[in-house]
Amino acid sequence: MAVSKDLVAASATPLILSILADGDSYGYAIIKRVKDVSGGRMEWTDGMLYPVLHRLEKQGLIESYVQTSETGRRRKYYRLKRQGTKALAEHKSQWMLVHNTLQQLWERKPCLT
Amino acid sequence: MSDLEQRIEQWRAELAQSQAVAASDINELESHLRDDIAHLQEAGLSEAEAFLVAQHRLGDTSRLAREFRKVNGDRRPLEHLSWMALGVLVYLLVGYVATGLSQGSVLVANLLGVQGYPLGVVALTARAMTFMGLMALLWTVLSSGKCRRPTGFSDRRTARVLVAGQLLSRLAAVPVLGVAEWGRIAYVSNFGRLAWYAVGPILLAVAAIALRTHALRSRRAWADGPSE
Structure with a gap:
């Protein structure tokens, strides 16, 4: 089962913010993490991550810096800002609300009468 | 230049065609591409195969450019300048x-x-x-x-x-x-040199204003247009 395109797009921001909340990271590692955690069922077109990252940076939720990796390659790392932590909390409560609502609707109600 | 370097250079050139993707964006995407190629080669793919798969995963260059344009606007004229x-x-x-x-x-x-x-x-x-x-x-x-x-x-x-x-x-x-x-x-x-020093800056300023106007106009055109 693959997740629909719309849902992938909608969840991109909370996914990125959540991963960065665990520590600074760069594009390739972020995508790899999403793939690993979702068991490969959340398929992104890899390149589409970057415009989202740049938009979040413009919004002031994350910031970037360049660092040379152990292999000698220069990588652009992203770090969560205070504003981003707040935004993540907001996303979390919204997703939990959706999750709880759906769960209650889908739960089989016992028939008492 | 090795075959892989040549392919990457070609891929970069394709992305650079776009008015929206900045050099720093392309560098970032290239870093991703190289990471993925290395990863795929470790998994046993040949260099050429790894490049093709990584390129495909990264996405079609014109679609990438469209996405970047939404964030960046049209920035190439300024880079040119x-x-x-x-x-x-x-x-x-x-x-x-x-x-x-x-x-x-x-x-x-x-x-x-x-x-x-x-x-x-x-x-x-x-x-x-x-x-x-x-x-x-x-x-x-x-x-x-x-x-x-x-x-x-x-x-x-x-x-x-x-x-x-x-x-x-x-x-x-x-x-x-x-x-x-x-x-x-x-x-x-x-x-002649004196004339160049007097006229040169004026010419440069005119070129700068023309490019800036062009950049702003195309950015506005994108803002007005349908967001596909």
Whole structure:
């Protein structure tokens, strides 16, 4: 089962913010993490991550810096800002609300009468 | 250049065609591409296969460009402008260093007792040699490929032709004109230089304004247009 395109797009921001909340990271590692955690069922077109990252940076939720990796390659790392932590909390409560609502609707109600 | 490097260079050029993807964006995407290629090669794919898969995963270049345009707006004209300004600065710097070195050598030659006609020869030779030397150095750096080609600066040939033209015209001037003639036309050429210093900045400013207006107009066009 693959997740629909719309849902992938909608969840991109909370996914990125959540991963960065665990520590600074760069594009390739972020995508790899999403793939690993979702068991490969959340398929992104890899390149589409970057415009989202740049938009979040413009919004002031994350910031970037360049660092040379152990292999000698220069990588652009992203770090969560205070504003981003707040935004993540907001996303979390919204997703939990959706999750709880759906769960209650889908739960089989016992028939008492 | 290896086959893989060539493919990556080609892929970069394709992305650079877009008005929206900045050089820094392309560098970031390239870093991703290389990471994925390395990962796929570890998994047993050949270099060519790994490139194809990684490129496919990264997404179609035109679609990528569209996504970047939503975030960046149309930024290439401004990048063009900054590279143009840098080029002018480097050219001026080379000119100043050449002048300084040639004047220094004239001074040294004069102190060593060289005077009159031979001093003119020293001055001219020193100027031509330093200018050509610095230009040759610049050319080597540009053609070595160590210098990352800026986005949008797709035709390195133009730069080569310009540098070659400079060198050839200077080489030709010495035997054709001779030292005495060079002295006679000095004030004409100095007048020309003065005119360039006066007109050059105005021309540059006009170009800057035109490019900026163009950039703003295309950005507005994107904002107004349907977001696909």
